[in-house]
Amino acid sequence: MTSAAVTTSPAAPVPTPFELFGGAVAVRKLVDRFYDLMEGDPDYAALRALHAPDLDPMRTSLTGFLIAWLGGPRDWFDARPGGPCVMSMHRNIVIDRAVADQWLAAMARALDASAIDAPLRSAITTAFTRMAGGMVNR
Numbered sequence: 001m002t003s004a005a006v007t008t009s010p011a012a013p014v015p016t017p018f019e020l021f022g023g024a025v026a027v028r029k030l031v032d033r034f035y036d037l038m039e040g041d042p043d044y045a046a047l048r049a050l051h052a053p054d055l056d057p058m059r060t061s062l063t064g065f066l067i068a069w070l071g072g073p074r075d076w077f078d079a080r081p082g083g084p085c086v087m088s089m090h091r092n093i094v095i096d097r098a099v100a101d102q103w104l105a106a107m108a109r110a111l112d113a114s115a116i117d118a119p120l121r122s123a124i125t126t127a128f129t130r131m132a133g134g135m136v137n138r
């Protein structure tokens with residue numbers, strides 16, 4: 001009687017959320033949709049009013065933050081020595097529940113156009129909801 005040889009192969013590398021999201025181009029598209037909605041839809045007027053007139057720096061910064069946050073390149077953090085905390089960066093911005101909900105609603109609509117599966121969408125939404133809720137300070 002012969003026994004079949006048991007072979008083991010190295011486990012396939014687990015893709016990061018950043019890779020599952022589609023990489024830097026997909027993250028930038030998400031951020032552009034988010035700020036386009038914020039700029040164009042009066043439902044988000046209060047949120048828009050909190051931001052500087054020129055949203056280009058925010059488009060760059062939020063893209064960089066999300067790339068790192070999703071497990072991609074950490075350039076955003078590397079450019080900000082001292083371990084910046086995105087929650088603390090909002091401490092001096094007056095954020096009430098209504099404006100936090102505007103942020104989440106615009107982001108939900110932006111995510112609608114992202115080609116991601118339901119579990120990743122759900123995980124991102126849960127995390128954003130917790131973060132935005134934690135930023136409410138009024």
Ligand code: HEM
Pocket residue numbers: 047050051052053058061062065086089090093095099100101103128131132133135136
């Ligand atoms: C709760 C609702 C939120 C409000 C009202 C809000 C508002 C703001 C405002 C007014 C700024 C400064 C914009 C400017 O200088 O023009 C900002 C910056 C920023 N926000 Fe938010 N934000 C919210 C939630 C979030 C969340 C959930 C994230 C992360 C997922 C986030 C990530 C960032 C980043 C990365 C910056 C740029 C920081 C920098 O480069 O200085 N924000 N936010």
